[in-house]
Amino acid sequence: MTDEPALGWESNRRVDHDTVFLIAVTVMAFIVPIFMIFPPLPVETSDALRQTHRKLGRPAHRSKLPSRSTPEQQPQQAKLPTIKSLFIYPIKSCRGIELDRSRVLPTGLEHDRLFTFAQLKPMAGQSGRWECLTQRQLPLLANVKVDVWLPDPSKKSRELGHSDARFLVVRFPWQAPGWRGTMHFLAAKLSRGLSASPEKQFILPLDFPSQEEIKARTYEISHVKIWEDVVQVLNMSADLPPQLAMYLGAKHQLALFRSDPSSRRQVFRNIAAPEDTLGHESVVDFQDGFPIHLLNLSSIQALESLIQKDKISGPPEYDEDDWKSVRFRRSGMPEESSVFTVTCHTVRCKLPNVDPATGVRHSVEPDRSLRKYRQIDDGAPRMGCLGMQLCPVFPNTGTPAQLESYVEAGMDVEVLKRGPHRYPG
Template identity: 50%
Template structure:
């Protein structure tokens, strides 16, 4: 016969079990209605959209240091990888194929972050400005990895509507969006919840992030007014760009993370007001249209040769902060393999086409004018994986071993700038080419270059 103490213990255990069961039954509906892990925008978009890009685990650059990418006699060089950068200087998106428009790859450099220019009022004149025609600098100036290396840690996801997906609550949802994410954790209890939520939702290696979403479809005048956007000038290098200011969309925490003490905004170029490219670019009289750009530095596309990357790497002084030279440091759109080192230096016109064995129907390739060499600044010193800027490399090696263009003395040149060539230019719908990983490269013309 059980003792009194054993009976009391049994009742206590039963009471505890009943209490816990009651709590669980009560809490589960609350968790369903008000989940402890915040619902991210990607969770909602996944119901109706598909995310653009190749997962990092399947990247075509996983083996970028392999000698298999070097020149091999009898084997055609090819496109190894393609990248777009929807927000200038932020993380790129690797794709398997892309449309090519007069402005370059689709979705490339649509947006750029800008900081308030502390010298906007009563500033000294820029080089080349007339003293007799003083003017104020723009209130904003575009920021890049050159000034703010932590932009490398700002991730960008691009979501496109998927006709095969339907949300039970929303039905089919259109629109194209980017979700911009950056590392962020609040202080105190809120920060602990954010840290826990990140681990539960994205794995033990995840860190808390803050995000915001933008449409990549340019807004109508009514939408601009309703959202409080406005057109404004922003300084881009030494030039002023008139673009749409979307300051209302940028959370103040981003400036804190980036270490920028002044207000930050994000700008979008109006597709009707893109900048025409001249300098070394082909002219309308010759190719039927004038190349244009959004927030690209100077030309629509940038090409990089993996074999050349490895050749430059052999000259670079490596250390703990630079163990190998990642091609992504140079922020190319088109990364090619199977060429001799620096073979691209004298290209003037090239064609990309499908390998003969993979093309069931003979189609013309995509032709590009190789407008000039890419004159490098110190931006490649920033590690694209960490946002840490190396003190000297690869800038030192570029200036020492790649000072090859008389138009850019004392500067290193690496990679090539391209402009697309369209076979028909009478109809805007004809101004489109396509590129795909695996396409073969044919050099149509070679000749000298002189940077302007």
Template identity: 50%
Template sequence: MDDQGSVPLRSGPAIDAAGLFLLLITLAVFLLPIFLLFPPTPPSRSDAILQTHSRLGLQDSEKSGLASSPGSGPRQPKGAQATIQSLFIYPVKSCKGIELKRSKVLPTGLEFDRLFTFAQLKSPFPLGLDSSEAEQTRHEWEFITQRQFPLLATVQVDIYLPDISKSRATGVGSIAPSSDAFLILRFPWQEAGLRGTLAWVGAKFARGRNALPEKEVMLPVAFPSEDEIKQRDYKYEDVKIWKDTITALNLETELPRELRLYLGVSNRLGIFRIDPARLRQVHRCAPTKADAGYQPVTGFQDAYPLHLLNLSSVRDFSDKVEKDAILKTLDPRRFRANILIDGADAYDEENWKTICFKPGPRTSRRENSKFHVSCRTVRCKLPNVDPDTGYRHPVEPDRSLRKFRDVDEGAKLKGCLGMQMTPLFDKSDSPDDMESWVEVGMPVEVLERGTHIYLKQ
């Protein structure tokens, strides 16, 4: 029988387009809950540490909101007493801050503030033809900030403190001592290939559609012991911060190569921990040792232990700043203050010399906290950087600061906004006695007024 015109037999059932679509939908419905419960990426260090620790700072629902929208946030009624509206610390200089409800005040400023700074290893350049061999081979570590590397603004910083209740619930046993607090840095990074694709998918499932894959770095918060320094190959090295050169502990070995690439740093990148035994002494406009009862000191802050910002002043100045499609509002976080107050008249803080934060009707702390208001904050171009995106505006608010806030005889042609402060303590005989507390809601009492003239370094 001739079978040339017969229809070939199929080896199995036919799957048309509708059937294939139904199959894909079934697989998606089946796999989606699995991906949600078990994202296709390994658990991060921050996920693991939450089993025994709690993250320092306010939850998103608890944050003031005032810090990111000065024009729309709640304002104190005119004539009301000035109070603390927000508190921020910046454990790593020039990286993202942590908003707090309350904070301990130490001689160095708010607890955990500016403990670390990034630095790059620089060579002297250009060199003369007659430069010595020692000069040609000399390198020095120099701190870096958003001024040179604006993407530092996007590096997330979190501090994790031991949580007794979690340790008991998980059966860990003995509770970790306070020295077992950890700092975790996170920055966006996606590897090439399949691993990067899986990380991208995992980030979306774990943290939402706008999330990006991240890389983490974990550091000890407490200053390491000599044994830990040897085991981790940390090194004491000199690092330059402005005109000061201090010896600090370089934890460079903890940094992945990807962080240097992300920030755009071409030199070697290190991260330095301030040594509590080698703090920088503060002079210039700060109170003397005789007046304060102790020698004022600081860590990796620019010059003074604390920075105060009056939101009324920010609003007044913001009205003078030319806005555009990039700079739509002037976010107070651009100025990286520790204590943000509201309720005072605009720029009234520039006449304060000594202030006291007192317990308020809704504050948990019942003691006062006293400060010497040392000088105005002379601004550089760092506020041009958007604290959320790391984008640096070409001119603003630096141009407006120089135009409208050239107000200090000691800093001609410079813009000023905010005040630098030095903590004062009732008991200063022992370092253990030198602490106080500040808390959101504390009223401000001005104890002494006077004029300020900035003294350059």
């Protein structure tokens, strides 16, 4: 008699497990198809592009740029400095993209500064004028992330087929109000990790569109003022979400422009080497004034120690101040090289006061220390200098293909000529 209750209890438990299993299978049979038709996480533009494209650049967690000084960055006798990292900024003043290798064009690194934000500045008695925006006016541009998506020949989507189009995806922090914002918050955590924040994104064509596409997407030819120049550009604001202006805190109408290849600007005050020396006309897109900016990590760290971009490592701090001409080349492979004329010092404004990781502006640094320790150019009195401006040199100019070269991380930096500089202030 003592055994019968135990046997009955085991039998009931087995029946309960079977019942739970059948119920779970039944529920899943209904839920899985629903999730397939209506995904619990929103499908982003980037998710679709992954089927046919690849994203340009290195992930942030795999950056070659060290967060602190390392022994290999210290000056080493009888050893050439090297290129530590390469960065492009497809949209001026927004988050950059780190590259291992880049094509060099007369305008600088490929895909660099092709776009810019601008605001419509009111003018008395007139309709207003578009003026270029940077982190000087809108520090939160530092938090706007930009991805370049290029066609991947190895990928072909069954639904989308193969695409040769190149795209720019722009992402910025944004959480909608109310329950929708809560859903966006949860979706960000589930899809991109616990440290992720909700974002809004939009997509643009990377290449200058055809006349048919301009008309179809309601783009407009316009003009924008950048420093001393007013240039013809393409207004692509039809694709701009209104939430971006709210996030950035723009006080006036916000617009996004793409550089027009037929209307580029001359290098700042036309002080680059003559065209017959460079092998091409010295022009830029939305760079401040010159095609390429070079920074020496040793110089940055020397300045940081007092306070308490291509970036190179190895030479002594401020050694680059008198460079006039440089060659980037692979070690032992002189035929694979790129030559640049070093045009002038980089005269610093207050933009570096904005922390590029957060978009928060410091009230005085590093501008105060730059002015105190780096007043080195008689052409820019009371201004601090850090870095050098470069223009590419192409010795052969017979075909468009000859107006390009390549640079990549790890290349040696060979100084071909030294001499004094004076900024054309």
